[in-house]
Amino acid sequence: MKVRLKDIAARTGLSIAAVSRALSDKSDISPETKDMVRRIAGEMGYIPNINARNMKSGRSGTVGMLTSHLVNALTAERTSYLIRKLQMRNIKLLISEFADNSIEWLLQNRVDAIIAGSMFIPEMVQQLKDISKRCLGNDFPIITFGTVHIPGTDAVKLDYIESGYKLATHLYDSGCRSLLVTCGGVMSRREDGIRQAALERGLPMPELILDKEPTLASEYHAVKEYLANAKTLPDGIIIHNNHSAMGVLTALREHGIRIPQDMRAAILEDAGIGQYFTPPLTTCGFDHFLLTDQLWKILEYRLDHPGARGADIIKSIPPVLKIRESSASDGK
Amino acid sequence: MKVRLKDIAARTGLSIAAVSRALSDKSDISPETKDMVRRIAGEMGYIPNINARNMKSGRSGTVGMLTSHLVNALTAERTSYLIRKLQMRNIKLLISEFADNSIEWLLQNRVDAIIAGSMFIPEMVQQLKDISKRCLGNDFPIITFGTVHIPGTDAVKLDYIESGYKLATHLYDSGCRSLLVTCGGVMSRREDGIRQAALERGLPMPELILDKEPTLASEYHAVKEYLANAKTLPDGIIIHNNHSAMGVLTALREHGIRIPQDMRAAILEDAGIGQYFTPPLTTCGFDHFLLTDQLWKILEYRLDHPGARGADIIKSIPPVLKIRESSASDGK
DNA sequence: CTGAAAGCGCTTACAG
DNA sequence: CTGAAAGCGCTTACAG
Numbered sequence: 001m002k003v004r005l006k007d008i009a010a011r012t013g014l015s016i017a018a019v020s021r022a023l024s025d026k027s028d029i030s031p032e033t034k035d036m037v038r039r040i041a042g043e044m045g046y047i048p049n050i051n052a053r054n055m056k057s058g059r060s061g062t063v064g065m066l067t068s069h070l071v072n073a074l075t076a077e078r079t080s081y082l083i084r085k086l087q088m089r090n091i092k093l094l095i096s097e098f099a100d101n102s103i104e105w106l107l108q109n110r111v112d113a114i115i116a117g118s119m120f121i122p123e124m125v126q127q128l129k130d131i132s133k134r135c136l137g138n139d140f141p142i143i144t145f146g147t148v149h150i151p152g153t154d155a156v157k158l159d160y161i162e163s164g165y166k167l168a169t170h171l172y173d174s175g176c177r178s179l180l181v182t183c184g185g186v187m188s189r190r191e192d193g194i195r196q197a198a199l200e201r202g203l204p205m206p207e208l209i210l211d212k213e214p215t216l217a218s219e220y221h222a223v224k225e226y227l228a229n230a231k232t233l234p235d236g237i238i239i240h241n242n243h244s245a246m247g248v249l250t251a252l253r254e255h256g257i258r259i260p261q262d263m264r265a266a267i268l269e270d271a272g273i274g275q276y277f278t279p280p281l282t283t284c285g286f287d288h289f290l291l292t293d294q295l296w297k298i299l300e301y302r303l304d305h306p307g308a309r310g311a312d313i314i315k316s317i318p319p320v321l322k323i324r325e326s327s328a329s330d331g332k
Numbered sequence: 333m334k335v336r337l338k339d340i341a342a343r344t345g346l347s348i349a350a351v352s353r354a355l356s357d358k359s360d361i362s363p364e365t366k367d368m369v370r371r372i373a374g375e376m377g378y379i380p381n382i383n384a385r386n387m388k389s390g391r392s393g394t395v396g397m398l399t400s401h402l403v404n405a406l407t408a409e410r411t412s413y414l415i416r417k418l419q420m421r422n423i424k425l426l427i428s429e430f431a432d433n434s435i436e437w438l439l440q441n442r443v444d445a446i447i448a449g450s451m452f453i454p455e456m457v458q459q460l461k462d463i464s465k466r467c468l469g470n471d472f473p474i475i476t477f478g479t480v481h482i483p484g485t486d487a488v489k490l491d492y493i494e495s496g497y498k499l500a501t502h503l504y505d506s507g508c509r510s511l512l513v514t515c516g517g518v519m520s521r522r523e524d525g526i527r528q529a530a531l532e533r534g535l536p537m538p539e540l541i542l543d544k545e546p547t548l549a550s551e552y553h554a555v556k557e558y559l560a561n562a563k564t565l566p567d568g569i570i571i572h573n574n575h576s577a578m579g580v581l582t583a584l585r586e587h588g589i590r591i592p593q594d595m596r597a598a599i600l601e602d603a604g605i606g607q608y609f610t611p612p613l614t615t616c617g618f619d620h621f622l623l624t625d626q627l628w629k630i631l632e633y634r635l636d637h638p639g640a641r642g643a644d645i646i647k648s649i650p651p652v653l654k655i656r657e658s659s660a661s662d663g664k
Numbered sequence: 665c666t667g668a669a670a671g672c673g674c675t676t677a678c679a680g
Numbered sequence: 681c682t683g684a685a686a687g688c689g690c691t692t693a694c695a696g
C-alpha cells in the first residue's frame with residue numbers, strides 16, 4: 001500500500017521517470033531495464049495509484065450515473081450490466097442517488113460523462129439542462145434515457161406516452177371500460193398515454209392510485225384501501241412496475257377478484273417476469289437489454305472520441321406489448 | 333469545468349493558498365476576503381476538484397465493494413442503502429463485480445476500505461485473505477459478511493449453515509421426508525445445514541438442482557426438467573432465493589403440483605416478499621436491514637478511526653424463520 | 665490574516 | 681534509451 005515509483009527508483013538506481021516508463025508499456029525503454037523494473041516492482045508489491053495517474057490527464061476514468069431507485073430490478077440489472085462493461089475498460093461508475101446536490105457532486109468528482117434516467121423528476125431534468133448549457137462548449141457527454149430529450153445531450157428515447165397508450169388501447173380493445181392505474185410514488189408520462197387512449201374512446205378517465213412511498217408493502221396496502229372504499233370496481237388494472245405487481249395482485253386476490261374474469265390486468269413495464277405470474281401477466285415495456293446496450297454504445301463512443309461533439313446522438317427503443325392470459329379478451 | 337484555484341487567485345489578486353483557505357472553511361481568514369472569494373468563485377462557476385484534494389490526504393474518499401450479482405434484489409437493496417449513507421458523507425462507492433483482478437483494481441484506485449459479500453466464492457475468499465495479510469500492519473479496513481470469517485478483517489456473520497439447518501428442520505418437522513433443493517449457480521454453506529438436518533433424522537440426503545446460469549428462466553427450466561425425469565417426487569422443496577421462486581413455483585404449478593398439499597415449499601432467503609406469493613411462502617433468511625445497518629456502522633467506525641485497528645469487529649445476524657401457508661404441517 | 669514553498673504520486677515533453 | 685524538470689489542482693505546515 002505504500003510503495004511508490006520513488007521507492008522502486010531508489011531500489012533500482014533508476015530515475016522515477018524511467019521506472020514510470022518501464023511500467024507503462026507505451027514508451028521505448030530497453031527490454032532489460034523494463035524486465036528488471038517489473039520484477040522488482042512485483043517483489044516490492046507495487047500497486048500503481050490510478051488517481052495520481054489521472055491527475056495529469058485531467059480525466060477521472062469515472063462515469064457518473066444519476067438514478068432514483070437502484071432497488072428497482074430493472075435499474076439494478078442495467079447498472080450491473082454497465083458496471084461489467086465499464087470494468088472491462090477499467091472505468092469506474094459513480095452512482096448518485098438523486099438529491100439536490102448530486103450533479104454538483106458528480107462534477108466535483110470530475111466524472112468524464114453522466115448517464116441519467118428517471119427523467120420524470122422535474123428537478124433532475126432542470127439540473128441536467130443547466131449543466132448541459134454550462135458544459136456545452138466543453139464537450140462534456142451527458143446521456144439520458146427516457147421520454148424527455150434535452151438539447152445538447154445524447155439520448156436513448158423511451159416513449160413512455162406511447163407505452164401507456166399502447167397498453168391502454170389493448171385493454172380497452174379487449175373489453176375494458178374503466179381502468180385503474182397504480183402509479184407508484186410519482187406520476188410519469190405513461191399516464192398521459194393512458195388518458196389519451198381513454199379520450200379517443202370517450203371513456204371515463206382512468207383512476208389513479210398514487211403512493212407516497214412505493215414499496216411492495218405500501219402498494220399492497222394502497223390497493224387494499226382503494227378496494228375497501230370503492231363503490232364500483234374498474235374492469236381493468238394497469239400496474240406500474242414488476243416489483244409492485246406481486247403486492248397489487250395479492251390485494252386483488254384477497255378481495256376475491258379473479259383475473260381476467262373480474263378484472264383484466266397488465267404491467268406497464270417488462271422485466272421478463274410477466275409469464276411467471278398466475279395467470280401470466282400481459283406486459284408493455286422496453287427491452288432493457290436493448291436499452292442498456294444502446295446506452296453503452298453511445299457512452300463508449302463519447303469516451304473514445306472526446307472533442308468531437310457533433311450532433312446529439314439519439315436512439316429510440318420501441319415499447320413492446322406482450323399479450324398474456326391476464327388480459328384475455330373474451331372474459332373467459 | 334475549467335476554473336481552477338489559480339484562476340480565482342488571478343481574478344482576486346490573492347494567492348492560491350489564500351483562495352484555498354477561503355473556500356475550505358476551516359482555516360482562519362478574514363471574513364471579508366472569505367466572502368469576496370466565495371462570491372467570485374461562485375460567479376466563475378468554480379467546481380472544486382475532489383480528486384486533486386484527495387491527492388494530498390492520500391485517501392480517495394472511496395469505498396470498494398466486491399459483489400457477484402448486483403441483479404439480486406437483496407444485493408441491490410443493500411447497495412442502494414449503502415450508497416445513500418455514503419453519499420451523505422460524500423464518500424464514493426466503487427462497485428467491482430468479482431473477477432480475477434477486481435481486488436487489485438480496487439487497490440489501484442486506492443479505496444479506503446473494502447466491503448465484500450459472496451464469501452462462497454473460493455477465489456474471492458483467497459484473494460481477501462491475501463490482501464488482508466498484505467495490508468494488516470497498514471490498518472486497511474476489510475469488512476465481510478457471510479459465514480466465513482477471515483482473521484484481520486471485520487465481519488457481519490451470517491450463519492448460512494444454521495439458516496439451512498433451521499429451515500430444513502422445520503420442513504422435516506412438518507412432515508417432509510424427502511427434500512429437493514435448488515441451489516442457483518453455486519453451492520453455498522446452506523446446503524450443509526440442510527444435509528445435517530437430514531442426517532440427524534436418518535433421512536435421505538436432499539436432492540440438489542444446480543443451475544449453471546441462475547436466471548429466473550433457467551431455474552424455471554431446470555425444475556421443469558427435473559420434474560419431467562423424476563420417478564418419485566420429493567415432498568418438500570427449498571428454493572434458494574426470492575428471485576428464482578417465481579420461476580420454480582411456475583414450474584411446479586404447470587406440473588400440477590399443489591402447495592402445500594402435494595409438496596411443501598419454502599425460500600431460503602427473505603426479501604420480504606414471501607407473503608405475496610400464492611400461497612404465502614415460508615421463508616428463512618437474514619434481516620437485510622439489520623445486516624446493512626451493521627455493515628454501515630462498522631464501516632463508519634473504521635473510516636472515522638484510521639490507525640486504531642484493534643481487534644476484529646464481529647457482529648452476528650441470526651437467521652429468522654417465518655412460517656407461512658406453503659409449509660403447513662397437516663397437509664391440509 | 666496572508667504568501668511562498670513543498671508536496672501528494674505520477675506522466676510527459678524536452679534534452680541529452 | 682535515460683534523466684531532470686515541470687506540471688496535474690489542491691492543501692498545509694512554515695514564515696511573516
